[in-house]
Amino acid sequence: MGSLSASLNIALQSMLAEQGAIETTSNNIANANTPGYSRQRPDLEEMPPVKLGGITLGAGVQMTQVSSLRDKVLELRIDQETQQQGQLNSFISGGQQVQVLFNETSGTGLQAPLSNFFNSLSELSTNPSDLTTRQNVITAAQNLANAFNQTSTNLATLQRNTDLAAQQSVTQINSLITQIAQVNQQVVAATTTGGNAGPFEDQRQQLIGKLSNYIDVAEVDAGNNSLTLTTAGGSALVVGGQSFALTTNADPVTGFQNVYSNGNNITSKIMGGELAGQVQIRDQEIPGIQNSLDALAFQLSTAVNQQNQAGFDLNGSAGGNIFNALAQQGGAAASLRVSITDPGKIAASGGPAPGTPGDNTNANALLALQNQNFISGLTPTNFYSNLVFKIGNDISSAETNQSSGGQVLLQLQNLQGGISGVDINEEAANLMRFQNAYQASAQVSSIINRLMDVTMNMMG
């Protein structure tokens, strides 16, 4: 047998449940534009039925919980793509600054000074006794040395700037993992007390997304909704409520900051995020270009010096060095100088000693270097042209990957939005539904109220 008071109770319960649903809807609408927010759903459930004298009666509705709608696998995929994008973005941004130094399409780079140097020798070969022509060779050699110096210095500056950026990335990473560790604890607390951990998870997910922009992150479920974060190489970043800050320490050889996790140097093991791109530019791309420049400067100046030594200068002495004698290839581009100021010292003449002012035999030999394959098996211009190709191509490949990865990321974000994004129309429809149900329950309680009045009056 049912009772009026039970009915009244059901109506009141229902009003409470719908009220909760309306509140959830209102919260969804309020957070429609909040970054990282996952839409929430009020979970309405039937109350356990009541058995009265052989009859099982329904006991109304209750709102058991509010759950956030999310797809953890999608989130993981988005994080992975974000890591790749972060790496490519910082690589491309660094690479673009590098390629400005070699932008031959606008005439910036070593081609012009290199060609001019050989052109001055070409002129010398037609007029070996002329002092102005000889002076031009020295000037062209100085311009070439300056171009090497300047390019090398600019590369070193870019490398230092990238090193600073990498340190800033580490600072960001440390700040993020501290926050993630705190939120991770809040997620666990909310989960174990049976509350809705959704908002905390949103926050944690957003922080992991930001972290993914800086470094590669692997996630392991540690139970109770807790996450353990490590780098892809397995270095711990966050375990439960504890974060493991990365540290930096200057490399004894390069002077650049290496990244350490718990005392282990993980610099070369960082696989994703901006930090990976920065390390790649700093430790591979720029050193590679510097090496090529050094090889060109060293082998070219050595060959020119050797050839000049083979001839005789305007004063009849055996030729010496035109460029300073470099002891080693490393750092050659930065330390290349012209070591003569006297235009007579250029050994245009061939033998026998003491040579003659009108003899251009050795000037011809110096000029012939232009088309000899002596820079790692290539002519100076072809060697340099290959370097320009490599610089452009590294950026171009990264840009292709960035663009295709960006498309994938956008797709994934759209899929995630399909699951977690707030749709105002949908919320409006829900609002109407919950409003109707609330109004109906209110109406029911008012009717029961009247029925109670009737019953009371029967007694009077």
Place this chain on the structure above:
Amino acid sequence: MTVRLNPDLLPNLLISIQQSKMNEATATNQMASGRSVNQPSEDPAATAALVRNHDQSAQDEQFLKNLNNLRGRFQVADSTMSNIVQVMTRAVTLGTEGANGTLSSTDRQALAGEVLGLLKQTLGLANASYQGAFLFGGTAVNSQPFTLDPATNAVTYSGNSKTTSIQLTTGNFTNANVPGDQLFLNSSGSVFGSLQNLYSALVSGNNVDTAVTEVSSALKQLGTQRVFYGNVLNQINLSESFLNQDKVNLGEQENGLVGADLAAVVANYSQAEVANQATISAAGRILGQKTLLDYMV
């Protein structure tokens, strides 16, 4: 049941707007620079080829400059030779006159004096220089190659017998000089020797005929040597037209590598502009759309 779509269209719209803006910027850049490639990463292979193209072009430019300079030098040398030929011809005329037996000693002495003048004139010509370098001293270009002994009227050569080789275009070498001794003191006809002998013959009145023959054969010898200068000047002209053609080819190659097809770029720009406007207008409409909430009262 349809798949739930991402209700937030803004990121997609913004990317479309950004993309069309970027296309606009690229086209603007290409229009402004006239190049389709404005940094190495846009076309690494074309940029690398451009380096070689510019290098070749700079070499051509330098060769043309060299040729211009060489032409000046060879023209001076050639016209000097031509003057010497005239002097020698005059010497033959004077000698022939002097060989006439009816001539008085005084007249012969006058002729001899004139021949001595011609000898000195030839000496001056043979010591000709171009831009400070003696033309006929072999590679000893800084010192005067020929000197006259006033007592004997003998001319001695202090230059050397070296020739130089000059590159007219890459790999294309030519001799750049004929040493003075080969030109003027040649054993099969010596310019100075024959003039000296003619002078002596006229002074003494003996063997004037033989001396005239000697001058004639020296003149012939000089003519043979002079061909060299004509040949080199021809080669210079040929090289010059080759280099000019090469420069045109390189220019075309450069244009093919990085030149912008302006018509296509303008079309790209308009396309990007239309796309941009369309996306913006679509975004405006989509974002301004009413929702169900607007109909709830």
